[in-house]
Amino acid sequence: MADPDADIIFKKNTVSKLLSSFFKEDKTRLSSDAVLLMAEILKVFVQEAAVRSQKQAESEDCDQVDIEHFEKILPQLLLDF
């Protein structure tokens, strides 16, 4: 990437297609602001998952975040969203 400090976010197009693919009815549409907000929510979701896993790894004194750390934080993560 050109700018390393630029915020990493989900592409608008990706989020829009992703959500549309899960809609039960074809006529459901998304407003463009709603897509931007959903991209933000998904980013927060991923960051929460990652940071909580890191905290878990830290408390177990591990240098690398492994699947067992993610497994431990997953239930609470899903309850929070």
Next chain:
Amino acid sequence: MSVDQEETHQRLKAAVHYTIGQLCQKLGEDHRRKFSRQVVAAIAETTFRQCDIFAKDLEAFARHAKRSTVSTEDVKLIARRSTALSIHIQNKIEELSQEQKDSKKKSAGKRKSRDTEEDSRE
């Protein structure tokens, strides 16, 4: 599911995985704790399935409001379970509407003077 749908599904999954990989790499560097590939894949899978739930909720909320288009109001309801997240989303909504006002000013040709005014206020 048809073959075509299956393929778009796979592509979307790959796109989600890619962005999550980048996010995890950045966080790994910031906090000096790297993520194993398995964790990145697991977060990607979880996010993908969470999206399924989000999409069905959004659709139901919009339908309940007798709309066929998902609006920011529906997204606010998605974020209702966590106070911090709903405040964050509320701020984002205000930011977006502010931006829209600014772009309207731009078309009115008065942008520069007002922007500098706002900047100095901040």
